[in-house]
Amino acid sequence: MTVNYRCPVCGEKLKLSENSYRCRNRHCFDLSAKGYVNLLLTRGRNPAKAGDAPNMIRARSDFLGTDAYKPLADRLCETVRELTAGIKEPVVIDSGCGEGYYTVKIASSLKDAAVFGIDISKSGIAHAAALKKAAGCNSLQLAVASSFELPFGKNTADVLVSVFAPVSNDEYSRVLRPGGKLIVVSPTPMHLFRLKALIYDEPYQNKPNRYGLRSFELTNEQQLEYSFTLATDKQAADLFAMTPYYYKTSPEAKARLIGCAPFETEAGFLIQVFTKII
Numbered sequence: 001m002t003v004n005y006r007c008p009v010c011g012e013k014l015k016l017s018e019n020s021y022r023c024r025n026r027h028c029f030d031l032s033a034k035g036y037v038n039l040l041l042t043r044g045r046n047p048a049k050a051g052d053a054p055n056m057i058r059a060r061s062d063f064l065g066t067d068a069y070k071p072l073a074d075r076l077c078e079t080v081r082e083l084t085a086g087i088k089e090p091v092v093i094d095s096g097c098g099e100g101y102y103t104v105k106i107a108s109s110l111k112d113a114a115v116f117g118i119d120i121s122k123s124g125i126a127h128a129a130a131l132k133k134a135a136g137c138n139s140l141q142l143a144v145a146s147s148f149e150l151p152f153g154k155n156t157a158d159v160l161v162s163v164f165a166p167v168s169n170d171e172y173s174r175v176l177r178p179g180g181k182l183i184v185v186s187p188t189p190m191h192l193f194r195l196k197a198l199i200y201d202e203p204y205q206n207k208p209n210r211y212g213l214r215s216f217e218l219t220n221e222q223q224l225e226y227s228f229t230l231a232t233d234k235q236a237a238d239l240f241a242m243t244p245y246y247y248k249t250s251p252e253a254k255a256r257l258i259g260c261a262p263f264e265t266e267a268g269f270l271i272q273v274f275t276k277i278i
Helices: 054-064 070-084 101-109 122-135 169-175 193-199 233-241 251-257
Strands: 015-017 020-022 028-030 091-095 114-119 140-144 157-163 176-187 216-230 263-276
Touching: 054 101, 054 122, 054 233, 070 101, 070 157, 070 176, 070 216, 070 263, 091 101, 101 114, 101 122, 101 140, 101 157, 114 122, 122 140, 157 169, 169 176, 169 216, 193 233, 193 251, 193 263, 216 233, 233 251
Parallel strands: 091 114, 091 157, 114 140, 157 176
Antiparallel strands: 015 020, 020 028, 176 263, 216 263
């Protein structure tokens, strides 16, 4: 099945001609040298500064490259395969895919599937394109776009994935087919608790996320919890830099990570599967 991006200006189908995506109204979006397309409009935002900054992308890429979160990637791939079993040429969208670690693994684990990675960060998508090339993952397509304005038509996808990313009831309901599946990954209460205990005098557990998914029904959930070792100070710093706590923490507190390695901390992931009902 051929899936076309939709023009972010007029909503018409975009078709790839040579190195540009064009719609019938002559809006044009060039394919970058790295193989992704930027569909993020400048209206109300500065695309160059949207999403995660390059330093955060580098930290996340370096940390995930240690495969400390590989158990989550494996479980996620397994879940997507189960949900797409029996579907001919399934369409999977990773919304808020960041640097593409999970996206590339999902695409590599599926046969005859169209997989799309979407993120508002140009730096993130550029890095995802490099991972895609290294993995030889030709079934994956990448675009800079917002999770709240996905560049797809109505009822396009069979599965939509959101890993530690924003969740939009209306947009995800629009893009998913009837009965389509939404996979949301979020932290369990004790995720990285020992790491936080090194930094904060009074560390706290993570609170459950509330998504307001009125168009969906929760049909499955599972927890994946284990401990892993941060072997170096850099790994600890990279991990902390990719968390939402980083920008709310003083330099003095961050300095507590210096000389802390090696040490163990917890990984805890809640994997929820929602089914579109409206």
